[in-house]
Amino acid sequence: QQPVQSPQAVILREGEDAVINCSSSKALYSVHWYRQKHGEAPVFLMILLKGGEQKGHEKISASFNEKKQQSSLYLTASQLSYSGTYFCGTDPYNTDKLIFGTGTRLQVFP
């Protein structure tokens, strides 16, 4: 039931792009993305809803394929501040009771 994230780790130079994937075996109402820096609290990035609506703060883009129960997070022109571990949280019950994946560790170097 836990979503699978890929890749497990990514190393980038500043300015490079990356894609992080999240795949669930269950039908989903929404996918939530969070970033966690080492020793800090997870910080909300965005929510992708069934039907196409998206909610988010940052200039990060993402997609949600409802039929495949997959979501992808697109990090373009990466900055040093993008470093951290990215978690997807899936919501199969429309309750905000999230099931988090194991995370993707992203490191951006100058």
Add this chain to the structure above:
Amino acid sequence: EAGVAQSPRYKIIEKRQSVAFWCNPISGHATLYWYQQILGQGPKLLIQFQNNGVVDDSQLPKDRFSAERLKGVDSTLKIQPAKLEDSAVYLCASSWSGTVNTEAFFGQGTRLTVV
């Protein structure tokens, strides 16, 4: 706006001892969550409150874990007795209620080490 406050930040105890964690959510947030995050893994939901009522505690090991939310504001999570496998970061999060699909705000967590 003040964030989610948790204390203590760190705790080391021996197995079979008891421990308690405290969380103060963002003012006005009716929904409160406790998550357990084992090193290298994603957060795992333990319990969800709506005001002072439990919405979901299906993944809370009730033989040793308990949680309460007094007056729908602060919350405490207790472990008694602790086991080695309870070593983890315990995260508290809160969100607005009334609708789903809202962002959760996390505290910095309490890192528990059971020796």
